[in-house]
Amino acid sequence: MERRWGITVPFQGLPLADQRELITELPDLGYTDVWSAEANGTDAFTPLALASAWAPKLRLGTAIVPVYTRGPATLAMSAATLAAAAPGRFALGIGTSSNVIVQRWNGIPFEEPYKRVRDTLRFLRKALRGEKVTENYATFQVQGFTAGVVADPPPPLLVAALRPGMLRLAGREADGAIINWLSADDVRTVVPHVHEGGPDKEIVARIFVMPDTDADTARGVARRQIAAYMNVPVYRAFHEWLGREELKPMWQAWESGDRKAALAAIPDSVVDDLVVHGPAAHCRERIQQYMANGVTTPAIALMTQGDPAAAIRALGLK
Structure with missing residues (x-):
């Protein structure tokens, strides 16, 4: 498996329209992936669409898109569009998000999260292959949807997971898991649940990093x-x-x-x-500890204040 070194986009502290030069530079710095997040800032897809055009060598991934805040068909269309624009370079990460984002901010009941992710995952498997979907799932119904855009190949599907039930779902029915807010040692506790579905599952970890910042x-x-x-x-x-x-x-x-x-x-x-904080070399070593414990794809999330360029360059592998 190719060694991956990802980073979270868009970068805080820099207007989105001004990030082209820095994103274009990422492959030369050793970065292989860019992963977007979606909470109360940018949506998950627009920064990746820009990165796809600005740096065509980069792999693109969502970490994550909530399964509640878009209808199943709309989510499938967004994913298929980006996968078609960047063939073989896009991975769709989905998850529950949280009651704060789903219910308090979007007015959508945060009910049966495990079933909602499971049902959305099963729907997307069919829809992104271009199959006509008519199905009564436990948490929603789809009547006669067929995607008008079908990417070749369909994007891998990853599930954001924290505890055993969702981790096992990620390993059993998805192509891997996205993990978040945990230590390098915690990875050893989490990953075996995913690997019950197979040893080749991708493990993406959002790792929060503040390089070259005093303690x-x-x-x-x-x-x-x-x-x-x-x-x-x-x-x-x-x-x-x-x-x-x-x-x-x-x-x-x-x-x-x-x-x-x-x-x-x-x-x-x-x-x-x-x-992760301290000198950049120390931060790279800490990130590599996550990988030694089972993470296949780090998605570095910078917490640095101000212009992110220096931190991005300092953490690069080249």
Whole structure:
């Protein structure tokens, strides 16, 4: 398997229209992939469409597109369009997202997440091959949809997964899993559940990185991000499953409404486990630890403040 070195786009701190030069440079820096995210910033597909034109050697992936916020047919059309524009270079990553994004921001009930991902995955398998789909799934119905654009080959399908049920689904019915907000050591706990579906499954990991940043600054930024994520129910449940008892004081303070105490309760050791920081060479070594433990495709997510260019160049493999 080709060694992959991915990065998350678009880059924060730089207007989207001004990112062409930096994205064009990525292959020369040793990057093989760009992976998009979708929360409250850009959508998942537009930055990849731009990257496809700006740097035709790069592989493109979504990590992730929520299965609730687009109808199944619309999601299939978006994926097929990008796969046709970049033949053999696009992977579609789907997932539940969270109750915050789905229900609070989009007004869509966040119900039966496992079944919704499973049903969407099964629909996409057929739709992206150009099959006519008429099916009553557990969480939605599709009557007579046939995609008007069919990419050759169809894109691989990846599932964002945290705990065993979804991890096993990713291994059993998808082409791999996308994992997030975990330490290099946690990878050893997570990956075997995916590999129950086969040893060749792709494991994409979004790894949060702050290169060439002093420890106090890095930990201050990281604590705010950790508090924002780890108090979302799906991520709290994930870290409870991982046995991260050190976060209990933070959860208790957050539940009581004391945000300042919650931040202060996050130990340095947890911050250092979940966010890679320090000299760029050290950061590259830490990312490679994730790969040694089972990640096949790192998707570096920069948390650096300001212009990202220096950090991107410092983390490159060339």
